Amino acid sequence: MAVKRRAEREISEREKVVKKMRGEEDDDPLVELKLCTENIILAGIIKKKLTNSDLDHLSRVILPGKQVRNYVLPFLYPAELDEVERGNGRGGLMVRVKDLDTDTIHWLSFKKWESSGSYKLGLSWIQDFVKRRNLHKDDEIVMFWVDDDSTRRGFFFSVVKRFYPPPDPSLCEFAREFLSLSPLTPDYNSAWKERCSSIDDYLAVRN
CATH class of the missing domain: 2.40.330.10 (DNA-binding pseudobarrel domain)
Incomplete structure (x- = not known):
């Protein structure tokens, strides 16, 4: 069985080499x-x-x-x-x-x-x-x-x-003018870093 699987792998590898030489994709x-x-x-x-x-x-x-x-x-x-x-x-x-x-x-x-x-x-x-x-x-x-x-x-x-064309520019303009994204949620660690005057204060808060 092991010999058969090895032979099948060798055949598969040879087929890949032939495809590559022909410029064919998998x-x-x-x-x-x-x-x-x-x-x-x-x-x-x-x-x-x-x-x-x-x-x-x-x-x-x-x-x-x-x-x-x-x-x-x-x-x-x-x-x-x-x-x-x-x-x-x-x-x-x-x-x-x-x-x-x-x-x-x-x-x-x-x-x-x-x-x-x-x-x-x-x-x-x-x-x-x-x-x-x-x-x-x-x-x-x-x-x-x-x-x-x-x-x-x-x-x-x-x-x-499927090929999906780029969006209609007029729709992009509409989105920029009338739609807005929710504000980003502040990063917890970054907020504490800004409030701490030194790395020691920061570590104290974290601990």
Whole structure:
């Protein structure tokens, strides 16, 4: 048993070294927790910081091409890959997307964006994700493809970091003008120090 644990640690350390050489970050602890809850083992995680174009009327989110090619496309059937890469005159491959945060199932279209070499998830992206989850620019999401069970085959989605914009300056001005904080409670020791003329007096009071 001890030999097995040592071997597992060595494998884990080697994986960390490889990640560091590739410039990849360790997986987000929150995502790892969700994966454990769902009993999921996956090839890799697609990370994306949302931009304005992911949130507007175009109704699609752009996924990094390299990550999709590494972590999703190898697990598609030939007919599915053909729909994603070429579209066959249609809107792409319809894929199941589970929101890990809300435990809900959605369906989006998945296809290659020819002009950039990236990939996009569309159709009801705005309604089912942007509006429903109140997503904003610079929020960070992760997505990954699960292929171990036909009943849940598809993308899994999670919001891992929210971007909170700075407060409205007008509200700050209002607070400065009309709101006031309670006065600070004087420090007990400091008050006695000010009343004592010498350190000996101070020590006498303390004792």
